[in-house]
Amino acid sequence: MSDPEDSAGARPSVGGMGASDPEARHGSAGARPSVGGMGAISGPPLLSVDDVSVRFGALLALSKVSVEVRRREVLAIIGPNGAGKTTLLNVISGFYHPYEGRIVFDGRDRTHLAPPDVAALGIARTFQNVALFRGMSVLDNLMTGRLLKMRGHFLLDAVWWGPAKRQELANRAVVERIIDFLEIQAIRKTPAGKLPYGLQKRVELGRALAAEPALLLLDEPMAGMNVEEKEDMSRFILDVNSEFGTTIALIEHDMGVVMDICDRVVVLDYGRKIADGTPEHIRKDQAVLDAYLGATHG
């Protein structure tokens, strides 16, 4: 199996794009007068990753990484290409299983669950490369996000009668609220594949939200977007956090965005965690500076 971060290497420009971009900062700061105002609630963490290591053959992709995701916070996972960020997300969502270590979600050990079971627990995610059903409408794509909540009987579903109909209407109502929330009413019936990239990313976020997750994992939600699209996405992420109380962990390369919208930042480098703290703290951390300056895209 190849290193899942390989594809990130194909986008050399993303990392440097917005780090010093005052425009991106302005927008999201304006949308949220006090950064971190809604912030984390104390108490036991929603998710804790303890000393987790992941191996691909001889390659140690994650080495004894421990991360806590606190309730209602927005956590950023950053690091140079190949640092193991996506691997960490994949471990959390059950796509990979750790070679050692433990993952506790909401007080329960669930180190070895498969992705569908993880999703059923209330963890939803989006992907680095958009993974929508391109031929299906936006509405249908979002409805797939509700599949876990549906208990169908195939005969009733076939005739769309009684409980089947009620169930679909109830789920449609949830999806409509998300459509309203993400302001994508105008593209409700448009096939997802026909949409511009920025909107596809938004639809993907919508599909993850449709599962009404407690923890939302976003893998580079703003990669390849222009300043305006990044501002929009930042606002949606903050609004999801404050309106639905969803805990969010995201991977992002744009430092401006990370510093603006996140309560806490975890930095990975070569599969190890090298720093963990508030954005202000991370900005001054020597190990982080070294890791970034040592890399090609600082």
Place this chain on the structure above:
Amino acid sequence: MTQTFPRLVRDNAQRRADRVAIREKDYGIWQSYTWREYFEQGRLIALGLASLGFRRGDKVAIIGDNRPQLYWAVLGTQALGGVPVPLYQDGIEKEIAYILDHAEARFAIVEDQEQVDKLLHVRARCPQLAAIIYDDPRGLRGYSEPSLMSLEELQEAGRKFSIGHPSYFEDELEKGGVDDPAIICYTSGTTGAPKGAVLSHRNLIVTAKNAAEFESLRDDEEILSYLPMAWIGDHIFSYAQSILVGFAINCPESTATVLHDLREIGPTYFFAPPRIWESLLTNVMVRVEDAAWPKRRLVRFFLDLAQDLERSRLSGRAGPAWQRLLYPLGQLLVYGPLRDNLGLRRVRRAYTAGEAIGPEIFLFFRGLGINVKQLYGMTEASVFITIQRDGDVRLDSVGTPIPGVEVRISEQGEVLFRSPGVFQGYHKNAEATAQVLDNGWFRSGDAGFVDSAGHLKIIDRVRDVSRLASGTMFAPKYLENKLKFSPYIKEAVCVGQDRPYVTALLNIDLTAVGNWAERRNIAYTSYTDLSQKPEVAALIRQEVERVNASLLEDAVLRDAQIRKFLILHKELDPDDEEITRTRKVRRGYIAQKYAPLIEALYGGRDQVEVEARVTYEDGRTATVRANVRICETAPAEVPVR
């Protein structure tokens, strides 16, 4: 007459209690509210305002897209003897601050976070503003400003207030006088600061009623409320006439879904400024261009036939027999389906107003069998001055005065009118009021004349009609309208006063030209890039030369042909103050801002470098740099026979 709008709504709440008054598409479904709910919601808003210390005569700013809640806010304000001041929802902070301060608004009822943010930024400049009330709480949970509350909280406060003051609302409702101000509409004004036109209940009720009777409106009409609430037109159609006649209004889901919602609602009474008709037409033509050739030929053939036939009809002829024979076939194959597709199948009457409409556009829609008529109106007249009567529609006139309105032409050729709808004056601006009101006659500022059949024709703004250096008459708007009739030209500004010849600054239509470019495999990245392509310059030159050729028909304007033009590197934008929010060109400002470009049009260069500042909606500015090409046209000449 003793009615006010709130009392009329109370009547509706009794007589039409369970009939739908207002619909809004929300969460993908058309949600309906009855007249009873309309009145009750307005009552609760009024009581809520009362609990905040509202006094009679207080001004309430209303900002947002067309939403039932905001129409209720208008009602609630009026019920307490207050005056709603609707503002353009896309206005930038500077404009909003000016109007809030000038109107001395004590309350603001707004749609969402976007508007709240703007108000919080400008609050320091508006000391009168005591409370901001928002409808959509999304994104606002983290805000801790004490003067901020949700509409729900306001209505809840109103509910509590009514327990202690059971007869308060009815008492206030009865105190309202017919001649009290009902609304202050700030007109964007092509020159100077906005002016607030004050209209009384009587102004609006009498005018709206006269127009409704003139058009025999019924209480089963359906309209789409999609034009800005700050614009008097929406207030007349969606509020005044809806309440008077008792018909339902429909608020679209979002600005991006208007065309789709139009189709779902299928209004019977429809209003659009020419630019909306233009974009409807452009959308149709772009789709026709993309169709396979047999279809394209068929559609083109029948559309041309319909326009020819309609042109004959409008000039009082029956048209050739073969065209009349083929028309029903076109109805079956093209016109009917197209009308249905546009959502205009049920339209009994539609208006175009605000600007002159291109004859091709007008003929296109009338040819499809849609009863589009021209209307001449103004904020200061409570809209209606003249309307084209059914069966007496013409291409080049705006119709005859509606009942109650008198029109006359001053010695200088200016259109004057007198009617029960003429406003009370500009808010806190007696000087401006005195300039336009003369013994009850309102000076419209438009140059026009009344023809032998009593139809009013508008030429241009009085102050814009001028002469070239050679003494030739030059009517810029007349030329600009002719230019804008081209599907490829979106905006035009003509220059020529005291100059040797006429020149034009143009904006291309990004949809139409973009599509044209794509079909020719011309790659482009942005508006700026596309606008400066040599192929586009050639395309636009043909269009300008066509306009020049059409001027030959007119003996007076024949010599005012456009000799040089340029395509601007950016679109004219209300945020940059180049056009008003209702898309009227601000000539003076443009002449100043683009002075180097205009000089270049009268110099010998074929290219000029520009740098322009653009203002984004949140008030930030950026600089755009480009090379602008200067194009010359071949003059059209009278063919020598």
